[in-house]
Amino acid sequence: MTTTVDPNYWSLLGVSPECDSNELKSAFRKEARKWHPDLNKNDVNAEERFKLINEAYAILSDPKKRREWEKKIYKEKDIFENRFPSYEEYLDVVLGIKTNIENEDDIESQFVDLTEDEYKNFDESEIDFNQNIPATSEPSPPPTLIYEDQESIVEITPEQALYxxxxxIQLQDGTLVEVLTPPFAGDGWRLRIEGAAIGCRDHFVQLKVQTDDGLRVDGLRVMYRLELFPHDALLGCAVDIPTLNGNVTLQVPPNSSTGRLLRLRGRGLEYEDYRGDQIVEIIIVLPDSLSDSEIALYQRLNEISLEKY
Structure with missing residues (x-):
């Protein structure tokens, strides 16, 4: 959940901005069941989508938060978006010259021809050409400052995340504020301090809940990325895996692909009578360097694979 671009919460839940609270709640439950990580063990994007769905419902179900969010995403449309401006609109909007002339007849009415006698007696010396010219031009307005949201990364222990x-948190202006992290928090969660950054922008706090062994905590679950060489993933292997209570041996099944999730039951965090699992994600990597003979074997393997088709 680190993206800085605001997602379209209506699209995430599959509802229109005119939906009522019952429709919103029904859509949220439907999408939450669809993308719950426990029901999408082989989809690495399910966890992120599930968090976005919860975030969308939290914003849209709160009238105040919804209004704040809608102010950010709904921008005034350009009046010339689908057509070419008229001459009066060009003067008014583009050049900033106000005009009340509505048609050509009005334009002609602004000017009167001089008679021949009036033209002969016309004395240019009577006209002060400088009377409407200011001595000095008005100062240009100061540049508009564009402020951005701020973000801090805070490391907490698995126990702090659980309870x-x-x-x-130190804000941009040096102010210290106290932030309460919610129970059952997870690595990568973002908390928002509304209006705390300069320019009334938001200050986000990203939680980092990781151990030195590379374990990531999310609620009661523990996540771990296991990197394997191609031959180990293809043939299967036994690997020592770190857990919160020490190493255990994990038997990786043959024909394992990147993104495959393996479960170590009961190796997550414990809360009262509940015990989470540890999820191991398989990531296939290549060795840092390969010998010529190893590369030749990979090329031969590729040729054999093509011969099958």
Whole structure:
């Protein structure tokens, strides 16, 4: 959940901005079931989508938060988006010259021809050509400052993530604020301090819940990325895996592909009578360097694969 671009919450839940609270709640439940990580063990994007769905419902179900969000995404449309401007619109909008002339007859009415006698007696010396010219031009307005949201990364322990904790955050202007992290928080979660950054922008706090062994905590679950060489993933292997309670041996099944998820039951965090699992994600990587003979074997393997088709 680190993306800085605001997602379209209506599209995420599959509803229109005119839907009522019952339709919104029904859509949320439907999408939450569809993208729950426990029901999409082989989809690495399910966890991120599930968090976005929860975020969408939290914003759209709160009238105040919804209004704040809609102000950000709904921008005034350009009046010339689908057509070419008229001459009066060009003067008014583009050049900033106000005009009340509605048609050509009005334009002609602004000018009166001089008679021949009036033209002969016309004395240019009577006209002060400088009377409407200011001595100095008005100062240009100061440049508009564009402010951005701010973000801090805060590291907390698995225990702090499980039960909730209090952390101090230093804002851009040096102010220290206390932020309470929610219980059952996870690595990568983002908390928003509304209007705390300069320019009334938001300050986001990203939680980092990781161990030195590379374990990532998310609620009661523990996530781990296991990197394997292609031959180990193809043939299967036994690998020592770190857990919160020490190493265990994991038997990787043959024909394992990148993105495959393996479950270590009961190796997650414990809360009262509940115990989470540890999820191991398979990631296939190549060795840093390959010998000529190894490359030749890969080429031969590729030729054999093509011969099958």
């Amino acid at each position: 909730g904790s209090s952390v101090d």
